Structures are given as structure tokens and as C-alpha cells.
Amino acid sequence: MQVLTDFVLRHPASIAEAAELLAGPGARALAGGTDLIANMRHGLERPKMLVDLSAIAEMGALRWAGAGVTIGANVTIACLARDTRIIGELPAVAQAARSIAGPGHRSAATVGGNLCLDTRCVYYNQSEAWRRSNGYCLKRMGDVCHVAPQGKHCHAAYSGDLAPALLSLDAEVEIAMPRSTRRAPLAELYRDDGARHLNLERGEFVTAVHLPAPLPGTRMAYRKSRARGAIDFPLAGVAVALAASAGRIEFLRVALTGTNTRPLLVDGTREFSGQMIGGALLEKLGKLVQNQVSPMRTTVTASNYRRQVASALAQRLVKELGLAT
Ligand SMILES: Cc1cc2nc3c(=O)[nH]c(=O)nc-3n(C[C@H](O)[C@H](O)[C@H](O)COP(=O)(O)OP(=O)(O)OC[C@H]3O[C@@H](n4cnc5c(N)ncnc54)[C@H](O)[C@@H]3O)c2cc1C
Ligand code: SF4
Known part of the structure; x- marks a missing residue:
């Protein structure tokens, strides 16, 4: 960890x-700071201005409209994890929130910060001295990717826990821009590039997440595998939302984190509609x-292990949720 470089802090x-402030050069959004400040202390980020979003009251509320909900980007992870309606009606979201970092982090960390947290790599989330002695890397100050030295693509993994739960429930994000706002499917917030994984231009930031009412009969869950059981990012995290009747799938959505440069909504699960949950379906899934x-x-874990874990978690969740009575 190193001393923070000088920056201007605005509220x-x-x-x-x-949005006006964030449109300026070198400005970065600051929410709970649990990701950004750690990265600054590692010399990974050197913003000239931090724009603290915490005083924006309209970004701090959970608003229900029927069974759908709008979650302000400033809502803390702790608040999401303990909200009784979220626990009862959107359990996958509460499970994902509960699995993020430790209680101290969750009380400061926000929904917006979690969706926008930086991608991670064992060659990148290191001290300045460590990275310097290894010649830095493509993502910052170097010209080689130590993971795939032949290419010019950064493969750092997106490892936020909330995104897959929200993706599996068809979430949309509200994005503020200087002088206007736009709404887009959550999947469109992300790009397949570990060095620049967000589709946000200068001056743009997330103000809220909208979750529609789940389809009738939806069952859902989020589960992650991690190296340390107490506080750790997912090696692979899987969210499943499905409806099933008499052991037959009505609809199925599966979303993943920790395995790619962006959270992934698995393509092709529609073909399972109408099929019985059993060995053949689980193998195909x-x-x-x-x-x-x-x-x-x-x-630090082998790539193939994470591939197998992602697949096994998806199979287990579909079996458990699909065959629950
Ligand atoms: C020890 C430790 C363990 C952790 N474990 C986990 C874990 O298990 N799972 C997990 O998901 N995370 C984990 N984290 C990462 C982090 O704590 C969380 O992801 C947290 O939710 C980040 O939110 P924040 O409000 O603190 O974001 P910040 O650190 O304030 O910001 C994170 C990034 O998002 C940007 N940003 C913030 N708000 C917005 C916005 N509204 N619009 C656009 N950009 C924005 C910032 O500019 C920054 O780049 C861990 C962190 C630590 C230190
Ligand atoms: S994957 Fe990205 S962060 Fe990791 S070494 Fe390669 S360029 Fe650097």
C-alpha cells in the first residue's frame, strides 16, 4: 500500500x-470507496478529482412499485442484504449481497460501486513494487499481458457478486449523462475488455437499477465458490432464476460472474423450456x-477448475430450485 496521490474531493x-463534474478530465466517481481507494493505494488509479456521490439523496432509496423495485445506486450492500422484502421476494439478490466482502465493507459499499467495480487479475491487484518488478502489464503501464502474452487483450475477470443475480432477473440500469439520462439492460453496461469493461463515457454514471416483478412462480438463488469462505471474491458465482412445474422447466435464466471480463447471461437456456429436469438436461446445461x-x-486457481465449478454450481442450483416442492 502506498500514500494516496493528491486529488480534489467534491460532494x-x-x-x-x-454529471458535470464527472465530465471533467481525470474525474472519478466515488461511492463506498471499498474498491476504488484500495486500488488507489496500490497505485492502480490516480484520479485528479473524486466525485463523492453519497450526498445525492435520490440515489439512496429502495422504491417498490408493485412487485418490481428500483434500487438507488447509493443503497448500501448491507441495506440490500437485510431488507426484508428483498430477502422474501428476491432472495437471489439478498444472497448475493450477503456474500460480498465482510460486514464492515458491506456497510460502506454500494450497489453502484459493486456493479462498476474494476476487473481483477493476480498480475494486476498487487503493489506498485510488485508490478514494477514484473514489468507492469497491458492493463496499466506495460505492453504485455502476463496471462496471454501473445495477445493484446486484457482478460482480467469481472468479479462482482450482485450483477449475475440482477442479470438473471432481467434488470435495467439508469445511467445519468450531462443533461439527460438513459435506461439500458444491465448486460449493456459491460464490454468484453478487462482493461475497459464498462460502457460508460466520461460524465456518465449509474444512478439506479430497475428490477421488474419476477414472472409468476419464479424461484431463484445465487451461489459462489471462493478460496476463503469468510471474505473473498468469487472464483465463479452463479445465479439461477427459473419456474418449473411437476419437474418440467417453464423458463430458465442463468448468469455468471468471476469467469469472464464481464458478467455473463448464459445464452441458449430458452431451449430448456418444457424439458424435464434430470440427468440429460443437467448435462446439456x-x-x-x-x-x-x-x-x-x-x-491463483486453475482456469479449468473455475470452468468446472461454474458448470457444477449451475447444475446444482437448477436441480435444487427446479425440484423443490
Ligand atoms: C477485502 C475485500 C473483499 C471484497 N470482496 C468482494 C466480494 O466478495 N464480492 C464483491 O462483489 N466485491 C468485493 N469487494 C469489492 C468491493 O468491496 C465491492 O465490490 C463494493 O460493492 C464496491 O462498492 P463501493 O461503493 O465501495 O465502490 P467504490 O470503491 O466507491 O467504487 C468502485 C468503482 O465503481 C465506480 N463507481 C462507484 N459508484 C458508481 C456509480 N454510481 N456509477 C458509475 N461508477 C461508479 C468507481 O469510480 C470505482 O471505479 C471486496 C473488497 C475488499 C477490499
Ligand atoms: S489479464 Fe489484464 S490485468 Fe492480467 S496480466 Fe493480462 S493485461 Fe494485465
Whole structure:
């Protein structure tokens, strides 16, 4: 850890003011700071201005409309994890929130910060001295990717826990821009590039997440595998939302984190509608997941292990949720 470089700290009180400030060169959004400040202390980020979003009241609320909910980007992970309606009606979201970092982090960390947290790599999330002695890397200050030295693509993994739970429930994000806002499917917030994984232009930031009412009969869950059981990022995290009747799938959505440069909504699960939950379906699902994840050597755990874990978690969740009475 190193001393923070100098920066100006601003506290806008409105979305419009924050968007103006963030449109300036070298400005970065600051929410709970549990990801950004650690990265600054590692010399990975050197913003000239931090725009603290915490004073923007309209970004701090959970608002229900029927069975759908709008979650302000400033809502803390702790608040999400203990909200009784979220626990009862959107359990996958509460499970994902509960699995993020430790209680101290969760009380400061926010939904917006979790969705936008930086991608991770064992060659990148290191001290300045460590990275310097290894010649830095493509993502920052170097010209070689130590994970895939032949290429010019950064494979750092997106490892936020909330995104897959929200993706499996068809979430949309509200994005503020200087002078306007836009709404987009959550999947469109992300790009397949570990060095620049967000589709946000200068001045743009997330103000809220919208979750529609789940389809009738939806069952859902989130589960992750991690190296340390107490506090750790997912090696692979899987969210499943499905409806089933008499052991037959009505609909199925599976989303993943920790395996790719962006959270992934598994493509092709529609073909399972109408099929019985059993060995054949689970085998097909396992293959579908394995074909779409692309874990690289960005963690201390072998890539193939993460591929197998993602597939096994998806199979287990579908079996448990689909056959629950
Ligand atoms: C020890 C430790 C363990 C952790 N374990 C986990 C874990 O298990 N799972 C997990 O998901 N995370 C984990 N984290 C990462 C982090 O704590 C969480 O992801 C947290 O939710 C980040 O939110 P924040 O509000 O603190 O974000 P910040 O650190 O404030 O910001 C994170 C990034 O998002 C940007 N940002 C913040 N808000 C917005 C916004 N509204 N719009 C656009 N950009 C924005 C910032 O500019 C920054 O780049 C861990 C962190 C630590 C230190
Ligand atoms: S994947 Fe490669 S370029 Fe990206 S952070 Fe890791 S070593 Fe650097």
C-alpha cells in the first residue's frame, strides 16, 4: 500500500451536478470507496478529482412499485442484504449481497460501486513494487499481458457478486449523462475488455437499477465458490432464476460472474423450456455453461477448475430450485 496521490474531493448534491463534474478530465466517481481507494493505494488509479456521490439523496432509496423495485445506486450492500422484502421476494439478490466482502465493507459499499467495480487479475491487484518488478502489464503501464502474452487483450475477470443475480432477473440500469439520462439492460453496461469493461463515457454514471416483478412462480438463488469462505471474491458465482412445474422447466435464466471480463447471461437456456429436469438436461446445461465461460489464469486457481465449478454450481442450483416442492 502506498500514500494516496493528491486529488480534489467534491460532494455534489444532485445528479446533474455530479454529471458535470464527472465530465471533467481525470474525474472519478466515488461511492463506498471499498474498491476504488484500495486500488488507489496500490497505485492502480490516480484520479485528479473524486466525485463523492453519497450526498445525492435520490440515489439512496429502495422504491417498490408493485412487485418490481428500483434500487438507488447509493443503497448500501448491507441495506440490500437485510431488507426484508428483498430477502422474501428476491432472495437471489439478498444472497448475493450477503456474500460480498465482510460486514464492515458491506456497510460502506454500494450497489453502484459493486456493479462498476474494476476487473481483477493476480498480475494486476498487487503493489506498485510488485508490478514494477514484473514489468507492469497491458492493463496499466506495460505492453504485455502476463496471462496471454501473445495477445493484446486484457482478460482480467469481472468479479462482482450482485450483477449475475440482477442479470438473471432481467434488470435495467439508469445511467445519468450531462443533461439527460438513459435506461439500458444491465448486460449493456459491460464490454468484453478487462482493461475497459464498462460502457460508460466520461460524465456518465449509474444512478439506479430497475428490477421488474419476477414472472409468476419464479424461484431463484445465487451461489459462489471462493478460496476463503469468510471474505473473498468469487472464483465463479452463479445465479439461477427459473419456474418449473411437476419437474418440467417453464423458463430458465442463468448468469455468471468471476469467469469472464464481464458478467455473463448464459445464452441458449430458452431451449430448456418444457424439458424435464434430470440427468440429460443437467448435462446439456453443464456443457452450455462450459462453452460460454472463458476463465483465464487471472486467479491463483486453475482456469479449468473455475470452468468446472461454474458448470457444477449451475447444475446444482437448477436441480435444487427446479425440484423443490
Ligand atoms: C477485502 C475485500 C473483499 C471484497 N470482496 C468482494 C466480494 O466478495 N464480492 C464483491 O462483489 N466485491 C468485493 N469487494 C469489492 C468491493 O468491496 C465491492 O465490490 C463494493 O460493492 C464496491 O462498492 P463501493 O461503493 O465501495 O465502490 P467504490 O470503491 O466507491 O467504487 C468502485 C468503482 O465503481 C465506480 N463507481 C462507484 N459508484 C458508481 C456509480 N454510481 N456509477 C458509475 N461508477 C461508479 C468507481 O469510480 C470505482 O471505479 C471486496 C473488497 C475488499 C477490499
Ligand atoms: S489479464 Fe493480462 S493485461 Fe489484464 S490485468 Fe492480467 S496480466 Fe494485465
